[in-house]
Amino acid sequence: MNLKSIYGNFVCDEVFEYGERILKGLKGRFECIDEIAEYNQQKVLKAMQDAHVGEASLGGTSGYGYNDIGRDAVELTYAKAFGTEDALVRPQIICGTHALTVALSGNLRPGDELLYISGMPYDTLHEVIGIREARGSLADYGVSFDCAELTDDGHFDYEAIKNKIKPNTRLIGIQRSRGYSTRPTLSVEEIGDVIDYVKRLKPDVKVMVDNCYGEFTETIEPSQRGADMIVGSLIKNPGGGLAPVGGYIAGTKECVENASYRLSAPGLGKELGPTLGLNKNFLQGFFLAPTVTAGAEKGAIFAAAVYEKLGYSVNPSSDAPRYDIIQAVTFNDPDAVIAFCRGIQAAAPVDSYVVPEPWDMPGYDDPVIMAAGAFVSGSSIELSADGPMRAPYTVYFQGGLTFYHAKMGILMSLQRLCDAGIVDKSRLCSL
Numbered sequence: 001m002n003l004k005s006i007y008g009n010f011v012c013d014e015v016f017e018y019g020e021r022i023l024k025g026l027k028g029r030f031e032c033i034d035e036i037a038e039y040n041q042q043k044v045l046k047a048m049q050d051a052h053v054g055e056a057s058l059g060g061t062s063g064y065g066y067n068d069i070g071r072d073a074v075e076l077t078y079a080k081a082f083g084t085e086d087a088l089v090r091p092q093i094i095c096g097t098h099a100l101t102v103a104l105s106g107n108l109r110p111g112d113e114l115l116y117i118s119g120m121p122y123d124t125l126h127e128v129i130g131i132r133e134a135r136g137s138l139a140d141y142g143v144s145f146d147c148a149e150l151t152d153d154g155h156f157d158y159e160a161i162k163n164k165i166k167p168n169t170r171l172i173g174i175q176r177s178r179g180y181s182t183r184p185t186l187s188v189e190e191i192g193d194v195i196d197y198v199k200r201l202k203p204d205v206k207v208m209v210d211n212c213y214g215e216f217t218e219t220i221e222p223s224q225r226g227a228d229m230i231v232g233s234l235i236k237n238p239g240g241g242l243a244p245v246g247g248y249i250a251g252t253k254e255c256v257e258n259a260s261y262r263l264s265a266p267g268l269g270k271e272l273g274p275t276l277g278l279n280k281n282f283l284q285g286f287f288l289a290p291t292v293t294a295g296a297e298k299g300a301i302f303a304a305a306v307y308e309k310l311g312y313s314v315n316p317s318s319d320a321p322r323y324d325i326i327q328a329v330t331f332n333d334p335d336a337v338i339a340f341c342r343g344i345q346a347a348a349p350v351d352s353y354v355v356p357e358p359w360d361m362p363g364y365d366d367p368v369i370m371a372a373g374a375f376v377s378g379s380s381i382e383l384s385a386d387g388p389m390r391a392p393y394t395v396y397f398q399g400g401l402t403f404y405h406a407k408m409g410i411l412m413s414l415q416r417l418c419d420a421g422i423v424d425k426s427r428l429c430s431l
């Protein structure tokens, strides 16, 4: 079989062969990822069987959505897989930011303080919390905010956390993934240890983990190490590429119930919410999520190895432990960020002919260039890349429903860098 001939439709021989040499060195690493995926596959299977998922669970409801047995099966499946008492998994939750907003506003009251202990939260939460002034923010409703930065090497600063916990600190927020920063992603173990610590300091404090991009990268989730709530988006890892919308909040009965009164209305809570025929997508996507996440993770490692060898700063490095599917590559050059994203776009199954440009996205401080040719608009478990147009010009790459597609995206990004004269193609042969 001649792989090179099919790749010849997309990239030059030098780029293809460089990629093959890189891949040879990643075999052992990929085996470890496959093992985690295998464990998680059986974990999800067990959860579905224990939740009694049946053919009748695959249907849906409309209108009020009373007695939606499929919805109950979806939520029970999430709760069982993530080791929580309950879960809210709904198509009415539009995205991760929305899920986090529902979780926060449902569990905080005027006078309470929200303390983030993993440094400043993800950009889109700044308006939600009111760090950046915004109408309807938590600050508008009398909820204050404080933040303990991570240490310089990216770990929890126990001393700073201790000093920031006040009598009115009601909820502690931890962001597992790096988001748009180059700090390391936090492991479940590290998160678990800090949860033990804050609960010793203040036993009644609740801990919420922003779990976006972290699901299924390890064999347990932060909810299994003491988090009261874990929150994420279904157009990232747990939707497996098949959920067309949605978000989840999994956690204690109390936290999930509090959130449910915000998602629907006080008094209504979880009892309402039509699933509009999406239960099957949610269940099937969750079933595939462990292997889809593994493919995306392999793509991220491949990207790290490809750009590391070319001398770029990558985060995490190709041999570092990984707890999410995001790969940051720092180019120190806006043109390289643009070329990279255009290569990812050109590798897409949908909209491959579109040329991405930087734009002022709602919720973000700087213009952002985004590459996404996805079946689900905005899905970042599908192959995608984005780079805020600010120094040091770092691009964040993630997703790929299959490893082979992620591989193609990376090779095409490199091809575009060669075409733009940023990387010297003839150099590839000697690496």
Ligand SMILES: *Cc1c(COP(=O)(O)O)cnc(C)c1O
Binding pocket: 095, 096, 097, 098, 122, 124, 175, 176, 177, 178, 179, 210, 212, 213, 233
């Ligand atoms: C993606 C993400 C979010 C939410 O983003 P949405 O685009 O609203 O889904 C929040 N936190 C982190 C760490 C994320 O990666």
